[in-house]
Amino acid sequence: MLVLTRKTNQSFMIGDDIEVQILGIDGDQIKIGIQAPKDIDIHRKEIYLSIQEENSEAVQEASLEKVINFNKQFKR
Known part of the structure; x- marks a missing residue:
């Protein structure tokens, strides 16, 4: 530092x-x-960390949704 x-x-x-x-x-x-x-985005650190957490959760939800949709294709 x-x-x-x-x-x-x-x-x-x-x-x-x-x-x-x-x-x-x-x-x-x-x-x-x-x-x-x-x-260039400028955020207070606590806001930056909150954005990062929300983005991570969104990616996880999108990945889970893709897996569910992929599995539905094979259950027909």
């Missing part, structure tokens, strides 16, 4: 086209701004 120290209004780059700027610090909360291309 890379650990950086930044002050308000300072920023850092991720790759060539993602800029993360420190907008403000209030107690134990930090307000950040992220400039990135529109085709």
Whole structure:
């Protein structure tokens, strides 16, 4: 893990086209701004993990449905 120290209004780059700027610090909360291309999804980690879990469940359900449909073809 890379650990950086930044002050308000300072920023850092991720790759060539993602800029993360420190907008403000209030107690134990930090307000950040992220400039990135529109085709890059940005989510809080808990939302990202929730999306990944939902996608995994959807794939499992779709796979189960395919197996059931495949088996129905041979039960005729």
